[in-house]
Amino acid sequence: MTDTKQKTALYKRMLLIRRFEEKAAQMYGLRKIGGFCHLYIGQEAVATGAIGALDLKRDYIVAAYRDHGHALASGMDPKAVMAELYGKVTGCSKGKGGSMHMFDIEKHMFGGNGIVGSQIPVATGVGLKIRYREEDGVVLCFFGDGAIHQGAFHESLNLAKIYGLPVVYICENNQYGMGTDFRRVSAVDDFSVMAASYGIEGRQIDGMDVITVHENVKEIVEKARTEHLPSLLEIKTYRYKGHSMSDPAKYRTREELEDYKERDPILILKKGLLEDGVQASDLEAWDKEAKKLSEEAASFAEESPEPEIEALYSDILA
Numbered sequence: 001m002t003d004t005k006q007k008t009a010l011y012k013r014m015l016l017i018r019r020f021e022e023k024a025a026q027m028y029g030l031r032k033i034g035g036f037c038h039l040y041i042g043q044e045a046v047a048t049g050a051i052g053a054l055d056l057k058r059d060y061i062v063a064a065y066r067d068h069g070h071a072l073a074s075g076m077d078p079k080a081v082m083a084e085l086y087g088k089v090t091g092c093s094k095g096k097g098g099s100m101h102m103f104d105i106e107k108h109m110f111g112g113n114g115i116v117g118s119q120i121p122v123a124t125g126v127g128l129k130i131r132y133r134e135e136d137g138v139v140l141c142f143f144g145d146g147a148i149h150q151g152a153f154h155e156s157l158n159l160a161k162i163y164g165l166p167v168v169y170i171c172e173n174n175q176y177g178m179g180t181d182f183r184r185v186s187a188v189d190d191f192s193v194m195a196a197s198y199g200i201e202g203r204q205i206d207g208m209d210v211i212t213v214h215e216n217v218k219e220i221v222e223k224a225r226t227e228h229l230p231s232l233l234e235i236k237t238y239r240y241k242g243h244s245m246s247d248p249a250k251y252r253t254r255e256e257l258e259d260y261k262e263r264d265p266i267l268i269l270k271k272g273l274l275e276d277g278v279q280a281s282d283l284e285a286w287d288k289e290a291k292k293l294s295e296e297a298a299s300f301a302e303e304s305p306e307p308e309i310e311a312l313y314s315d316i317l318a
C-alpha cells in the first residue's frame, strides 16, 4: 500500500515535471531553447510512479528522447536539466546534448537516446553488467509504442530471458508514434501479450494513475531483483502536446484530448490526497513551490555561460 507520505512525494514530483515542462515550452516559444524538444506533459505518472519504485544507489534508468520527466523523476537538479535545454555549459551534458540527452551518472540516469529503440539494447547491456558483477540492481528501460516493433526490442527480450537479466522493459504507449496511431502499425493492440513470446511476465497498466504504476512497478522490480526475471510492462498513457514543438497534432480529435485531460494524473492524485485528509492549502503551496523551482531553473539557465568553442573537441569518443 502506498501511504499518504509516499503519495505526497509522488504528487510533488509530478507537479514539478508539469510546471517545468510548461516553463520549457514558454522558453522555447521565446527562442531561448532551440533544436528538438519533446514535452512529457500528460505522461508524468509513468516516469514518476516507476522511477519512484527504484533505489537509485543500485538501480538504473535508460530512457528515450522524451526524457525531461525521467530526468526530474530521478532527482536530477532542475537547473541542470533546464541549462541543458538552453545548451549552456552548466547543463547536465555540458550543453552539448540538449533535450534528448539528459544524463546523470550519480543518479544512474543513463540517458536520453535520440535513435528510436536504441536504448533497449543499451539497457539490456546494463542488465548484463549487473549479472556479470553479481550486483543486485535493476534496470528500468523506457521506450515508446513506436519503438516496440524494432528488431532490437525482440533481440533484447530474448537475450534478457536466456541470461536472466534484471531489466524491466516499459513501453510508454502514448498512442502515437509522431502522427501514427499505434493501432495502424501494430499486429496487436495489447503489447503486454508480446512478453509471452519470450517466456517472461507481461502486464498492461493504466498510466494515468500514478499509484497503480508505482505499485505494479514496485512488485515487478522486486521480482527482477531477487529472481533475476525480466518483464515487459505496457503502460497506457497520453501526451497532451504534439510530438515535438512544431507538431500541431491534427491527427487526433479535440474530444480525445479532452477525454484524457479529464483523467489527468495530477488531478486523480489530488483527489486522492484530499480524500486522505490533506489540506487544499498544502496542495496549493506545493504547486507554487514547483513553479518557483521551474522559474529558478530558467533564470539559472539564462545566466549560465555558453560552452567555449574549444569544447567542440572535448568528450569526443569516436
Ligand SMILES: Cc1ncc(C[n+]2csc(CCOP(=O)(O)OP(=O)(O)O)c2C)c(N)n1
Pocket: 064, 066, 114, 115, 116, 117, 143, 144, 145, 146, 147, 148, 174, 176, 177, 178, 243
Ligand atoms: C531509428 C529511428 N527511426 C526514426 C526516427 C524518427 N522518429 C523520431 S521520434 C519517432 C516516433 C517514435 O514514437 P514513440 O516511440 O512512440 O515515442 P513517443 O514520441 O511517442 O514518445 C520517429 C519515427 C528516429 N529518431 N530513429
